[in-house]
Amino acid sequence: MDLFQHPAGAYPGDRSTPNDYLLMHDRETELASLRAVSAAGGVPTWLGAHAVPPEFEDANGYLEFVLKKVLPEAASLAEAADVFVEEGAFTVEQARRYLSACRDAGLVLRLHGDQFNELGAVELAVELGARSIDHLEATGEAGVRTLAESDVVGVLLPASALFLDRPMPPARALVDAGAAVALATDFNPGSAFCESLPLVCSLASTQLHLSPSEALSACTVNAAHVLGRADRCGRIAAGFDADLVLLSAPDWRHLAYHLGGDLVATVIQGGRVAWTR
Numbered sequence: 408m409d410l411f412q413h414p415a416g417a418y419p420g421d422r423s424t425p426n427d428y429l430l431m432h433d434r435e436t437e438l439a440s441l442r443a444v445s446a447a448g449g450v451p452t453w454l455g456a457h458a459v460p461p462e463f464e465d466a467n468g469y470l471e472f473v474l475k476k477v478l479p480e481a482a483s484l485a486e487a488a489d490v491f492v493e494e495g496a497f498t499v500e501q502a503r504r505y506l507s508a509c510r511d512a513g514l515v516l517r518l519h520g521d522q523f524n525e526l527g528a529v530e531l532a533v534e535l536g537a538r539s540i541d542h543l544e545a546t547g548e549a550g551v552r553t554l555a556e557s558d559v560v561g562v563l564l565p566a567s568a569l570f571l572d573r574p575m576p577p578a579r580a581l582v583d584a585g586a587a588v589a590l591a592t593d594f595n596p597g598s599a600f601c602e603s604l605p606l607v608c609s610l611a612s613t614q615l616h617l618s619p620s621e622a623l624s625a626c627t628v629n630a631a632h633v634l635g636r637a638d639r640c641g642r643i644a645a646g647f648d649a650d651l652v653l654l655s656a657p658d659w660r661h662l663a664y665h666l667g668g669d670l671v672a673t674v675i676q677g678g679r680v681a682w683t684r
């Protein structure tokens with residue numbers, strides 16, 4: 408959760424201790440983000456536990472705030488909740504507390520985990536029945552087997568691994584073991600400033616060693632399942648939303664073959680042309 412920043416002297420009290428003025432704006436900016444995502448047609452996910460703001464002394468104090476002051480209304484706006492399990496962020500025990508409260512509030516569960524260190528995020532995702540776990544750059548053989556034996560989808564973010572010079576997630580091992588994987592850009596200003604899904608598909612084939620058809624499935628039908636939209640999105644079929652992307656290419660496999668190419672010719676949303684070159 409990104410804190411609303413105020414100029415010096417804009418609110419009373421010692422900045423080292425969270426005060427009501429700061430927390431009110433922190434809560435409202437988080438809820439405003441969820442409303443904006445929903446209004447834009449997205450799937451609002453409350454990532455209320457991504458990092459501990461400097462205004463809080465520790466993660467436990469921050470979780471106390473978000474679960475008591477933000478979750479009640481966030482649960483009415485969001486469809487899912489997410490947490491980052493990592494050194495310097497939240498431990499498995501803290502993530503379990505956060506996710507359990509979010510599940511009790513009716514939210515679908517997701518995790519960010521195994522990005523830099525393998526701390527047990529995969530096991531926690533399976534334990535709590537999470538829909539998905541993102542990153543997995545640090546996932547080892549045991550984690551691959553655990554994920555493959557579950558219904559949790561591994562969301563792979565090769566643009567983030569490239570941007571941060573991290574090892575690529577073990578996509579080939581996951582698929583060969585029977586795990587379901589999805590692909591996403593992880594578009595954000597800090598670790599993956601990339602909004603190009605075609606580029607991600609190319610990285611999936613060239614760096615993650617997925618076939619073009621596996622990459623296409625990972626960013627369509629599997630991604631729709633992660634978002635809870637598999638009953639109407641992610642496939643070209645009767646009764647599904649007519650959300651289509653037309654490529655300016657001689658073969659559909661150019662989606663994975665053309666590295667960084669500007670392939671999109673037309674976007675159809677709900678059966679209507681939303682954009683064309």
